[in-house]
Amino acid sequence: xxxxHIVRAYxxxxxxxxxxxxxMGGLAERMVDEAMSALVxxxxxxxxxxxxxxxxLDEGQRWIDEQAVQIIARRQPVADDLREILGTIKIAADLExxxxxxxNIAKRVVAVAEMRQPVQLFRGLEALTTxxxxxxxxxxxxxxxxxxxTIGFVRNRDEEIDAMYTSLFRELLTYMMEDPRNISPCTHxxxxxxxxxxxxxxxxxxxxxxxxVVTGEQLPLDRVKVDKSHQIVVRARTSD
Amino acid sequence: MRDxxxxxxxxxxxxxxxxxxxxxxxxxxxxxxxxxxGATRYANPAAIASFGAxxxxxxxxxxxxxxxxxxxxxxxxxxxSEGQIEYAERVPVERAFLISIKPLGTAAGLFLVHFKDxxxxxxxxxxxxxxxxxxxxxxxxxxxxxxxxxxxxxGPAREDARARENFLQIMQAQTSRxxxxxxxxxxxxxxxxxxxxxxxxKVELGPxxxxxxxxxxxxxxxxxxxxxxxPPAEPLSVPGDRDELxxxxxxxxxxxCKYGQEGKRVEISISEGYxxxxxxxxCFRDYGPGIAEEHIPRLTERFYRVDVxxxxxxNGTGLGLAIVKHILTRHEGRLTIHSTVGEGSTxxxxxxxx
Numbered sequence: 001x002x003x004x005h006i007v008r009a010y011x012x013x014x015x016x017x018x019x020x021x022x023x024m025g026g027l028a029e030r031m032v033d034e035a036m037s038a039l040v041x042x043x044x045x046x047x048x049x050x051x052x053x054x055x056x057l058d059e060g061q062r063w064i065d066e067q068a069v070q071i072i073a074r075r076q077p078v079a080d081d082l083r084e085i086l087g088t089i090k091i092a093a094d095l096e097x098x099x100x101x102x103x104n105i106a107k108r109v110v111a112v113a114e115m116r117q118p119v120q121l122f123r124g125l126e127a128l129t130t131x132x133x134x135x136x137x138x139x140x141x142x143x144x145x146x147x148x149x150t151i152g153f154v155r156n157r158d159e160e161i162d163a164m165y166t167s168l169f170r171e172l173l174t175y176m177m178e179d180p181r182n183i184s185p186c187t188h189x190x191x192x193x194x195x196x197x198x199x200x201x202x203x204x205x206x207x208x209x210x211x212x213v214v215t216g217e218q219l220p221l222d223r224v225k226v227d228k229s230h231q232i233v234v235r236a237r238t239s240d
Numbered sequence: 241m242r243d244x245x246x247x248x249x250x251x252x253x254x255x256x257x258x259x260x261x262x263x264x265x266x267x268x269x270x271x272x273x274x275x276x277x278g279a280t281r282y283a284n285p286a287a288i289a290s291f292g293a294x295x296x297x298x299x300x301x302x303x304x305x306x307x308x309x310x311x312x313x314x315x316x317x318x319x320x321s322e323g324q325i326e327y328a329e330r331v332p333v334e335r336a337f338l339i340s341i342k343p344l345g346t347a348a349g350l351f352l353v354h355f356k357d358x359x360x361x362x363x364x365x366x367x368x369x370x371x372x373x374x375x376x377x378x379x380x381x382x383x384x385x386x387x388x389x390x391x392x393x394x395g396p397a398r399e400d401a402r403a404r405e406n407f408l409q410i411m412q413a414q415t416s417r418x419x420x421x422x423x424x425x426x427x428x429x430x431x432x433x434x435x436x437x438x439x440x441x442k443v444e445l446g447p448x449x450x451x452x453x454x455x456x457x458x459x460x461x462x463x464x465x466x467x468x469x470x471p472p473a474e475p476l477s478v479p480g481d482r483d484e485l486x487x488x489x490x491x492x493x494x495x496x497c498k499y500g501q502e503g504k505r506v507e508i509s510i511s512e513g514y515x516x517x518x519x520x521x522x523c524f525r526d527y528g529p530g531i532a533e534e535h536i537p538r539l540t541e542r543f544y545r546v547d548v549x550x551x552x553x554x555n556g557t558g559l560g561l562a563i564v565k566h567i568l569t570r571h572e573g574r575l576t577i578h579s580t581v582g583e584g585s586t587x588x589x590x591x592x593x594x
Contacts, residue, residue: 015277015299018299018302019278019299019301019302021302022299022301022302022305022310023301023305023307023310025305026304026305026306026307026309026310027305027307029305029306030306030307033330119373119377120543120544123541123542123543123544124538124541124544127538127540127541130330130331133330133331134331134332137329137331137332140302140305141292141303143302144298144299144302144303145292145293145294145295145298145303146295146298147293147295149516150516150517153515153516160537163533163536163537164537164538166534166537167534167535167536167537167538170534171534171538
């Protein structure tokens, strides 16, 4: 396995950092999943639970930050260990953001639930969430297995998420044009979709960090953004 | 008659010496042996089939991250207690396990983690709910229209022979649509019900696709579409489930003929490529009107239709690609779609080769 350390306590400290990342990852995955089911099922109780759970993620990130700084100060790690510790700090920050985005979706549940929404509005959002959650699960699984051979591929999934988001953007705009009463719920759903798209971006960041931690090299910079929602204009039909 | 008296084993010491690893190997359920840090020491074949490569040293608490598992492992590893919890994964395929952990008595510091697959019960529940939701939603439209026609036939159109013929024809089309919808819903549910175990049977793609072409030749005649296919020179095979792959290729071929009818021809090609590993790629190219960019990422959603009216006219149920996607997920494959409006579409199936 890895080069052995003379100081066992140091190993223990590194292991604790990793375990905490895994725990944060599990919680973040759970929060995103639950936020989306709260939204689809108009479940206010579940939404409140998600909002409360976010505190644990914030606390996790603060703990990791403090712990990592202490380890660097006391042990002065180099090479692999230093990369591992810096990677932990970065991943914790990304996971904390994922939790925030999940919480933000949960906060919108009440506003969206005020008027019963047609089911097809949620289908696209659920599909987008499945994509983002799959991506998050894959990168965290790679963090566990250290098998970075497939990670470039994981990162490419981000394109799928962007394309799906662009499509949802257009669909939601269409619903708003059809009936002005849709504007308020659809705007909330638009933010939810944007949040999920951002979760995909954080998963991509984590993939890059894990790759760097394991190999010591950067993933090549060939990411293409295919989110074209900034170009979308839906023309109003003029009544004549 | 068998001797009912209990006989002592011939060589009890042989049983005593059975290695834990050999016992774990023959168990049908996933079993992982971990050390006091949670690091994997041994994963049996069932565990590798279910969770992919669990290398020696992989920390179990990193691979199974749900808060409940974290708590279970932390408690067990700190004070050697045993425990049991439920664990569920939603992506990429929904599955559920009952995970139990017990310290091994003989080897100090080793724990046995056992996974009992409970996906089936969960899937049955989910399938029931989904089926009812989908069926009630999608069957209502044709039912309402049939009810409307019956009312008209009994009332204003009672004596009108021409209207009657016309209405009966529409009603027949609607009922056959409902029948097809139920067929598709059932086959989707059946696929969703299957356990998540990657199919291992070797399937050779060339002959399989030739077979699909043969059985669907009537369809190609009906749509007046020319289909060209050259089997690969070298046999190309993938691990897969024969019947499911036939369904994938039939659905894609049917779509290509149905929605690419204007183009008069469909091309099927097989090639080798590289995704997350070596893979076989089967592409269906049509020369129809093509699909607008914004619809492409959504096509595999249930009941997502680019054009609702057009799909109804062409007997689409809105489930064909959802079925394709689901089967491919089970095969750890994927579907990519490229299309340019006015030039036609290409649907490619990517299947890992090993």
